[in-house]
Amino acid sequence: MKIYTRTGDEGSTALFGGSRVSKADLRIEAYGTIDELNAFLAVVRDQEVNKKREHFIVQIQERLFTIGSMLATLPEATKVKIPRLVEQDIVSLEDAIDQMEAHLEPLRNFVLPGGHVSISHCHVARTVCRRAERKIVALHKVETIDPIVIKYINRLSDYLFVLARAMAAELSIVETPWKPTF
Structure with missing residues (x-):
């Protein structure tokens, strides 16, 4: 299998099921942001402080591939077999939180x-997660998206926030509170 196909040279890409859409399509923006989040999660996973959580973060990365598959498939492509999220995936995040x-x-x-740089990486992942959520919700306004995807990404951003706090505690980093000025 060659990595380049030249089929996207004109600015379109194929979805699962064979349909072609613009690379600027909201669906592509959504699963492209999920891909970006997955790459940032790899950086978070690779931090020494997260070695004991490595297996769980890999599971999250696998769920992000599942979400990417779900987003890369049009609702009418019913013959395409793709993995799915289940409610237990959300429960696992909640339990970890x-x-x-x-x-x-x-x-x-x-x-x-x-x-600490490790904590900062986690916060970047959290903000990319929130952006992915916004893209998915925007897509859901125009096309049907399985609601479990939105729920999972929302809970994942909560997990990443709490993970950043846990990393700070484990690294003995004092959190800096926001002190608004009026």
């Missing part, structure tokens, strides 16, 4: 991203 929060001080203020 609860486990991390059990060891964290309660949040009393917004916190500024940063404090």
Whole structure:
């Protein structure tokens, strides 16, 4: 299999099922942002502080490939076999959030991203996750998207926020609270 096909040289790409759309299509924006998020999650996974969470983050990356497959398939392509998310995928994120929060001080203020390069990488992943969510919701306004995708991405951004806080605690980094000026 060659990596280049030349079929996209005019600015279109194929979806699962064979339909072609513009590379600027909202669907491509959505799953392209999921791909970007997956790459940022690789950076988060590769941080030494996350070695004990590596397996779980790989599972998240696999779910992101599932979401990419779901987004790359038009609703009418019913004969295309693709993986699906299940409610347990969301429960797993919620369980991980609860486990991390059990060891964290309660949040009393917004916190500024940063404090350590590992934590900053996690916050970048979180913001890319939020952008992916916005793209998916925008696509859902014009085409049917399985609601579990939106739910999973929303919960994943929560997970990444709590993960950044857990990483700060494990690295003994004091979180910087936001102090608004009026």
